[in-house]
Amino acid sequence: MTEKKQEIVYQGVAVSSGIVSGKVFLLAEQNFVPLHKEVPPDLRKKELDRLKKAIAQTRADIKTTSLKIDEMLGTNYAKIADVQLLILDDPIMRKDIISMIENGDNAENAVYKASDKINRSFETIGDEYFKERRFDIQDVSKRLIENLLGGTKQSLANIERDSIVVAHNLTPADTVSIREKFIKGFATDIGGKTSHTAIIAQGFEIPAVVGLKNLSRAVKSGDDIIIDGNKGIVIINPSAQTISVYEKEFDIWFAEHQELEKLKDLPAQTLDGVQIKLLANIDNPDETEYALKNGALGIGLYRTEFMYFNRVQVPTEEEHFENYKKTAQRMSPFETVIRTIDLGGDKLSKLGFLNIDEESNPFMGLRAIRLCFKYPDIFLQQLRGILRASAFAKIKIMYPMISGLQELRMANALLQRAKDDLRKEKIDFDGDIEVGAMIEVPSAAIITDILAKELDFVSIGTNDLIQYTLAVDRVNETVAELYEPLHPAILRLLKKIIDDAHRAGIKAAMCGEMAGDPKYASILLGFGLDEFSVSSAQAPKIKRAIRNIKMSSAKLLSQEILKIDDIKEIEKLLN
Amino acid sequence: MQEKTFIIKFKKGLHARPAAELVTFLGKYQSNVKIIKDDFEIDAKSIMGVLTLAAACGTDLKFIVDGSDENAVLIQIENFLNSGKEYD
Numbered sequence: 001m002t003e004k005k006q007e008i009v010y011q012g013v014a015v016s017s018g019i020v021s022g023k024v025f026l027l028a029e030q031n032f033v034p035l036h037k038e039v040p041p042d043l044r045k046k047e048l049d050r051l052k053k054a055i056a057q058t059r060a061d062i063k064t065t066s067l068k069i070d071e072m073l074g075t076n077y078a079k080i081a082d083v084q085l086l087i088l089d090d091p092i093m094r095k096d097i098i099s100m101i102e103n104g105d106n107a108e109n110a111v112y113k114a115s116d117k118i119n120r121s122f123e124t125i126g127d128e129y130f131k132e133r134r135f136d137i138q139d140v141s142k143r144l145i146e147n148l149l150g151g152t153k154q155s156l157a158n159i160e161r162d163s164i165v166v167a168h169n170l171t172p173a174d175t176v177s178i179r180e181k182f183i184k185g186f187a188t189d190i191g192g193k194t195s196h197t198a199i200i201a202q203g204f205e206i207p208a209v210v211g212l213k214n215l216s217r218a219v220k221s222g223d224d225i226i227i228d229g230n231k232g233i234v235i236i237n238p239s240a241q242t243i244s245v246y247e248k249e250f251d252i253w254f255a256e257h258q259e260l261e262k263l264k265d266l267p268a269q270t271l272d273g274v275q276i277k278l279l280a281n282i283d284n285p286d287e288t289e290y291a292l293k294n295g296a297l298g299i300g301l302y303r304t305e306f307m308y309f310n311r312v313q314v315p316t317e318e319e320h321f322e323n324y325k326k327t328a329q330r331m332s333p334f335e336t337v338i339r340t341i342d343l344g345g346d347k348l349s350k351l352g353f354l355n356i357d358e359e360s361n362p363f364m365g366l367r368a369i370r371l372c373f374k375y376p377d378i379f380l381q382q383l384r385g386i387l388r389a390s391a392f393a394k395i396k397i398m399y400p401m402i403s404g405l406q407e408l409r410m411a412n413a414l415l416q417r418a419k420d421d422l423r424k425e426k427i428d429f430d431g432d433i434e435v436g437a438m439i440e441v442p443s444a445a446i447i448t449d450i451l452a453k454e455l456d457f458v459s460i461g462t463n464d465l466i467q468y469t470l471a472v473d474r475v476n477e478t479v480a481e482l483y484e485p486l487h488p489a490i491l492r493l494l495k496k497i498i499d500d501a502h503r504a505g506i507k508a509a510m511c512g513e514m515a516g517d518p519k520y521a522s523i524l525l526g527f528g529l530d531e532f533s534v535s536s537a538q539a540p541k542i543k544r545a546i547r548n549i550k551m552s553s554a555k556l557l558s559q560e561i562l563k564i565d566d567i568k569e570i571e572k573l574l575n
Numbered sequence: 576m577q578e579k580t581f582i583i584k585f586k587k588g589l590h591a592r593p594a595a596e597l598v599t600f601l602g603k604y605q606s607n608v609k610i611i612k613d614d615f616e617i618d619a620k621s622i623m624g625v626l627t628l629a630a631a632c633g634t635d636l637k638f639i640v641d642g643s644d645e646n647a648v649l650i651q652i653e654n655f656l657n658s659g660k661e662y663d
Contacts (some may be wrong), residue, residue, distance in 0.1 A: 083591045086622040093623060121627050130629035133591055137623060183658055313586045313632045 015198035016233035018207030025163035030258035079532025115141035298334035300533025320385025328393035368401035390430035452504035462512025521545035606642025
């Protein structure tokens with residue numbers, strides 16, 4: 001009798017879209033504790049020889065992997081190998097291992113104990129960056145133990161049939177041996193949107209879900225698995241009923257995927273021929289390729305905050321410059337809109353700049369442009385980096401959290417100072433660089449007509465605009481349902497912002513989440529929105545929505561909707 | 576025996592890459608090199624020792640060099656830490 005297995009559903013983070021079902025290939029973490037065996041004194045010399053051979057083998061492995069990674073991903077990844085080789089030859093660890101073997105430990109256990117000891121000393125480190133280096137140490141000692149055990153490591157090169165790879169984490173070393181044609185999906189315990197797994201999966205165009213916590217410990221090779229890379233769901237041992245539901249979901253997704261694929265090179269244009277600019281939101285230069293692949297004709301929001309994460313010092317002007325230049329050049333000839341930092345004060349406190357107590361209401365506190373005025377040097381460094389990069393490709397600047405004209409003028413004065421300095425230093429930049437502002441504070445929305453006179457464009461940040469206007473914290477479950485983009489107050493504000501921009505002769509873009517939801521495309525088009533900036537994954541869906549809308553009907557619809565008092569009625573009309 | 580205190584100027588601190596470079600060149604000398612941070616002492620020829628210092632930018636590190644080539648070692652350390660070179 002076959003054992004009836006229980007279906008288990010895991011929720012993680014979707015990082016590469018698609019649905020796939022199949023068999024698990026478990027890339028096992030060799031997290032076992034090797035058995036202790038007492039080695040008799042006359043055999044201890046032999047044990048040391050075994051260690052020596054395993055070290056030589058591991059050194060060769062690390063070098064081979066480094067060469068392969070070099071070919072696949074470029075030299076920056078391969079540099080990891082230098083550190084790993086030093087760890088392998090580390091005198092302290094070596095001494096420790098040898099003395100344990102001389103005292104009768106078997107080599108595997110000695111390596112394990114020595115690395116565990118070092119691991120513990122790393123656990124106490126407060127700095128996340130340094131703490132993470134323990135993974136390099138674990139990786140090296142794991143390889144060493146595997147070689148001592150005779151190379152039992154499961155490698156992705158061993159995959160002989162269609163499989164879905166489940167692992168605790170995928171390292172660049174794991175993926176060098178990948179056999180693309182057999183791999184249909186990834187599911188990993190850790191990782192985020194910009195993790196190695198995400199980048200590889202997007203490159204291969206296979207579904208992937210990360211951040212599944214302890215999935216790799218709950219499955220074994222050969223288990224049935226479904227990966228839903230659209231919703232971030234993984235199902236182990238799916239029941240017959242789940243399978244049939246997913247077969248239908250897959251058919252729907254596949255048909256949609258094929259349809260969207262066909263749209264990739266078609267213009268974002270309404271049925272009556274109005275061209276709309278479709279741009280992408282990114283956090284990081286590495287996302288440009290995905291944006292282009294999804295048909296974005298530029299970057300409408302480059303969030304620069306990520307540069308401030310996981311570090312002990314604020315980024316230098318040079319780092320700003322390099323990042324922006326790289327991004328803008330990759331997007332060229334299309335534009336890149338760089339938003340100056342939208343950080344909360346907590347971040348700068350961690351970087352040793354501020355010493356403020358935790359703010360009781362950080363969303364209304366010292367953040368974004370306000371923080372930049374308090375620390376103009378940080379702002380100037382970024383502005384100089386942006387300006388210098390503008391000499392190489394089309395870049396625009398965008399200020400976050402502007403709430404009034406004075407702030408806009410202050411920001412522009414600092415920008416002018418940065419420009420004057422660069423001119424004095426005879427450093428090139430785009431003298432006509434366009435400057436825009438996010439409209440995300442209700443006061444700014446109400447005076448868009450005033451701000452627009454001194455701006456080259458506006459971009460509506462709906463997430464904050466809705467939160468501030470409706471006084472609803474979307475993350476707070478108890479009030480989240482009050483967060484409603486179709487609230488007549490929001491719709492009136494949107495209409496006003498767009499009309500004011502147009503009266504001043506400038507374009508109105510939207511980079512908030514509302515722009516990325518196809519449901520709202522017709523009403524936004526009807527209001528006259530010029531540019532949609534959305535996450536890369538949403539771009540094809542918004543393009544499809546735009547291509548199915550007639551501008552003249554959208555205009556009528558939006559006029560009708562503005563006359564309706566009740567949100568429920570508005571929703572009915574939209575559907 | 577010689578000792579000297581240096582301030583770490585690498586903007587990301589003495590992280591993996593610069594630590595690797597330090598350990599590699601120290602390995603070529605005969606002298607013993609220790610680093611002291613607060614009351615924590617490590618062997619500077621051990622990459623893991625150096626990394627456990629978690630020496631961020633601005634950290635004071637005391638180097639104690641002892642051996643026949645200690646003068647050369649100290650000059651090398653000084654050149655390295657004050658080179659102004661940055662690492663990814």
